[in-house]
Structures are given as C-alpha cells and as structure tokens.
Amino acid sequence: MKQIINFSAGPSILPQPVFKEASEAVLDLNGIGLSILEISHRSPQFMEIMDEANALVRELIGLTDDYEVLFLTGGASTQFFMTVMNLLPDGKKAAYVDTGSWSVKAIKEAKILGQVDVIASAKESNYTNIPKGYTIDPGYEFLHTTSNNTIFGTQFQEWPDSPIPMVCDMSSDIFSKPIEASRFGLIYAGAQKNLGPAGVTLVIVRKDMLGKINRELPTMLKYQTHIDGGSMYNTPPVFPIYVSMLTMRWLKENGGLETIQKVNERKAKLLYDVIDEIPFYLGHSVPEDRSRMNVTFNLADDARSKDFLSYCEEAGCSGLKGHKSVGGFRASIYNAMPESGVKTLAELMKSFALTHA
Numbered sequence: 001m002k003q004i005i006n007f008s009a010g011p012s013i014l015p016q017p018v019f020k021e022a023s024e025a026v027l028d029l030n031g032i033g034l035s036i037l038e039i040s041h042r043s044p045q046f047m048e049i050m051d052e053a054n055a056l057v058r059e060l061i062g063l064t065d066d067y068e069v070l071f072l073t074g075g076a077s078t079q080f081f082m083t084v085m086n087l088l089p090d091g092k093k094a095a096y097v098d099t100g101s102w103s104v105k106a107i108k109e110a111k112i113l114g115q116v117d118v119i120a121s122a123k124e125s126n127y128t129n130i131p132k133g134y135t136i137d138p139g140y141e142f143l144h145t146t147s148n149n150t151i152f153g154t155q156f157q158e159w160p161d162s163p164i165p166m167v168c169d170m171s172s173d174i175f176s177k178p179i180e181a182s183r184f185g186l187i188y189a190g191a192q193k194n195l196g197p198a199g200v201t202l203v204i205v206r207k208d209m210l211g212k213i214n215r216e217l218p219t220m221l222k223y224q225t226h227i228d229g230g231s232m233y234n235t236p237p238v239f240p241i242y243v244s245m246l247t248m249r250w251l252k253e254n255g256g257l258e259t260i261q262k263v264n265e266r267k268a269k270l271l272y273d274v275i276d277e278i279p280f281y282l283g284h285s286v287p288e289d290r291s292r293m294n295v296t297f298n299l300a301d302d303a304r305s306k307d308f309l310s311y312c313e314e315a316g317c318s319g320l321k322g323h324k325s326v327g328g329f330r331a332s333i334y335n336a337m338p339e340s341g342v343k344t345l346a347e348l349m350k351s352f353a354l355t356h357a
C-alpha cells in the first residue's frame, strides 16, 4: 500500500492500529459473525462499546461524577446553538472570546438564540494571537472559548482566570493534553480531528449547568434527553463511536494525556524550530500562542508556494495547503501523527529552503 503522511486538518489521520482493527470489525466484530455496521445499537456488543467509550473519556480526563458524557450527532456546529438553548436562561447573557473562524460561527448561532457579548477578539490581528488581559464579569452565565483555532493555528496555552464556568469548543485539540475539567461547565468536540472519524460529537456537561431554562425545546435538542437515554435516545452513530473508542483505547495504552502532551510538544517544536531558524518561512501565530496541533505558515516569497507544495506532495506529504482565509500552509499534527512524519516534513522544509532560497 502506498504510504502517505496525512497532514490534513480534518477529517484527519487516526492511529494505524485503529484503522486495522476497525477494518476487521467491518467484516466481523470480535468473531461474532456480524459486521459492526449491521449490529443493533441495542445489542449487548454495542452496549459494551458505548460503555467503554464513556468510561475511557472519564478515565483519560479524570472526570468526576458531576459530569455527564454524551455522544451526539450534528457536529460541533450543532453545539454552537445547542449550548445556548440548553444553558442560557432568558434575561441572562453569555460572554464569548473570538479567536477565529470557528468562534465567529459559534457567536453567530448564539446571537440567534440569546444575548451574547464578545468580550475579547483577535480579529484586528487577523487572529495571530489569543486575546489576554480582559475582565470577565461574573454576571455572565458562561464564557465560551475555542481552545484551538484549527484554521489560524493559535491555541490557548493558559486559560483565562474565569469566575464563571467555561463552555469550550475543543474540536481540534481534545485529548492532546490533560484537561482541567473543573474549569468547564461544558466541553464539546467534533470527533473528526483528534478523536475519531466524522459523524460523532463528544459533549461533556456538568450536571449543575442544566435545568436552568424554562423554554420548551425539541426533544432531540435537549441534553437531558440524551443523558436519560444514555446517548441512545435515537440511533447513535455506531461506527464513529466504535472507532472513537478504539482511538481512546490506543491513547490509554500509549500513556494517556500527559504522555501524548509531551509527544505533541516535541512534534510541534520540530516545525516551529524550522520556522524560527529559517527566514524563508513565516509563522502565522505569535510564538506564545502557537498551536501544537495546527502549524500555520507562509513562505516569505509566495511565488515559491506552488513549488513547495508539489515538493512535499512528491515526498508523500499530503493535506498541507492552508485554509483559504490564511493562505500558505498548515501542517495538522494531531495525536495520531507519528514523530517520524513530522521529522520528514521538517527535513523537507529545510532542504527546500536550501535549494530554493
């Protein structure tokens, strides 16, 4: 099989052993003579998978019983409004920090349903930094943040000292490092960046965040429905949940979140060192707010960009073209990206600069 190193931002790379096990389960799940794609979500086999997925989320993060773990559909984009519908009572306001395109989308949806103040924004700098030094009025119901800005390549390295619970979109860095759960009233993440395939969204909600609203909501859009139904009120996305469970198992077997954090920091350093040492490359983010998951950069001489991309593609590196709002390049180096893959790219960057500067 042709070996490609996949730097795509999402859907993205997953661990090789997970691909292998998932592909075997498509033909025969654990020797039961049925495919994972045809078993009932009410079958004991799937109940076991769901229980293990739930337990792995709890164990990896170290969640207390104050939190519920849900596997939902509709992507992180549905959580942009479901959070507000379920958590923000009439007459109360929510505070948002705008750190890029995904925050902007979250704010847009929130404004349809509730009162929202954007209390800090990095828009002025074209999202090269994470805003700091703003005050958070304790009168807000919650503070919404986007932990890692997949498109711009910035990431919260320190959380604001918030007097109110945070609601956080962790789609692109969930499980990339330890999570200080107690800061968060709700965490959500589309699986397709760092957790599993597209089609499932992880939601972690603290019980005391719920029950504050009086408005009537459609059944499917109430967190309580999915809590009561164990994420099986309706047919859950069986296969994406299964593959996410396998990925979390892999993560646990490889040392959990503290270990993966060290690996992720080493990987990111390999690329940022090249960016810092060779003026041929210009990083998008200010150094202190750089993402360990999505490394964004341009070439100082944009005329070389097309050649650089083909140079990388010829060497087997795919998915490097930057998002249209930033241009240039983006190397997404999620948990499943091996250090050797990042080393290959770092070497390509060095050799291209040497021969084309």
Ligand SMILES: *Cc1c(COP(=O)(O)O)cnc(C)c1O
Pocket (backbone or CB within 6 Å): 010, 074, 075, 076, 077, 078, 102, 146, 148, 149, 150, 169, 170, 171, 172, 190, 191, 193
């Ligand atoms: C990809 C992404 C989303 C969108 O997720 P969907 O599951 O496609 O709705 C939201 N937020 C962030 C930070 C993302 O990276």
